[in-house]
Amino acid sequence: MTDGLSQDRDPAPDVRVPAADTAPAAQPTSEIVLKPAARPSRIPRPPAEPVRAPVEVTIDGVALVVPQGSTILDACRAEGIDTPTLCYLENLTPVNVCRVCVVEVTGARVLVPACSRRVEPGMEIQTDSERVRHSRRMVLEFLGSSVDLSTAPAARGYIERYAAEPGRYGPPAEPAAPGKRDDREPGHHHAPSGSTAENVFQPVKVDNNLYVRDYSKCILCYKCVEACGEDAQNTFAIAIAGRGFDARVSTEQDVVLPESACVYCGNCIGVCPTGALMFSSEFEMRAAGTWDESVQTVTDTICPYCGVGCTLSLHVQDNEIVKVTSPLDSSITEGHLCVKGRFGFEFVQSRGEPQPDA
Ligand code: SF4
Ligand code: SF4
Ligand code: FES
DSSP: OOOSOGGGSOOOOOOBOOOTTTSOTTSOSOBOOOOOOOOOSSOOOOOOOOOOOEEEEEETTEEEEEETTOBHHHHHHHTTOOOOOSSOOTTSOOOOOSOTTEEEETTOSSOEETTTOBOOTTOEEESSOHHHHHHHHHHHHHHHHHSOOTTOHHHHHHHHHTTOOGGGGOSBOOOOOTTHHHHOOTTOOOOOOSSSBOOOOOOOBOOSSSEEEOGGGOOOOOHHHHHHTTTTTOOOOEEEESSGGGOEEEEGGGOOGGGSSOOOOOHHHHHOSSSSEEEHHHHHHHHHTOOOGGGOEEEEEEOSSSTTOOEEEEEEETTEEEEEEOOTTOTTTTTOOOHHHHHTTGGGGOOOSOOOOO
């Protein structure tokens, strides 16, 4: 007779106890053999992605079917529509702060950011209406009048595409004195005279040997903050301080990088769209007038420092490595590296004196 529960119990362990009458007297009275778990015959794989239901939308009058969960930007890209983006990057969580990707959705009160708004059944989307073009033009004029975009070719291309005129706000105001922008406090902003264009111009921060921070070129896209935080590095060495026009990227208490939590992974440089964060090597070569991307080669290799095997893209000019990046679509790095892979390349160039023949 069973108690009705025994079938649900775990199977008995594989225990073999020799019969008492056959066991030698001097031997242990029991022998326990635990059966090891069966080895998997195949490498474990993640569960298959659920099939996403199709969603019907209309973009610029063309009916499309896209997978559920796609963003409007995904749908536009699948259709070959070149939508401008500045704060969006495939390896970061969208924060929708630049608003240069906005599109018009029928029935929506305001323009919506294509980079983060997901498609819904029956959505009618306009990507190039006058309202969309006007909004993008305004955003680009504000950026172009207040930020140095000299090393931001994508932003300058958008300014041209949307015929933005940053110069109509007047000549740029004087740059801030060293540290002045970082000293500003919320609620203490004074309205400008109106005769000049307010801007974020300020001295470059050079406080370490690996990279410089030129916040005159910062469009406040948050990408560096995300890469330093939960999206990659989880170091949280930088954040946005201040409010409104005084908002800026800052270390804790605005300390210099060597005194901050920064571990010099350089992942912030890797995602910065404007050159506000730049390798010291590139910064110095630009200052000397020798930086020339047209003659540089980019070669992928594997980082020699550890067993992770990150993909490194070596940017080489005149037979010297001038900076290191990693491809966004690398399944190992997703574009992110550590301090060794990113900056530890100079030993390659330490060729030393030629040795006499033995
Ligand atoms: S180098 Fe790395 S740790 Fe330092 S601020 Fe940039 S992302 Fe953060
Ligand atoms: S420093 Fe670069 S990445 Fe960071 S907010 Fe400014 S523009 Fe964006
Ligand atoms: S790219 Fe969409 S808000 Fe910046």
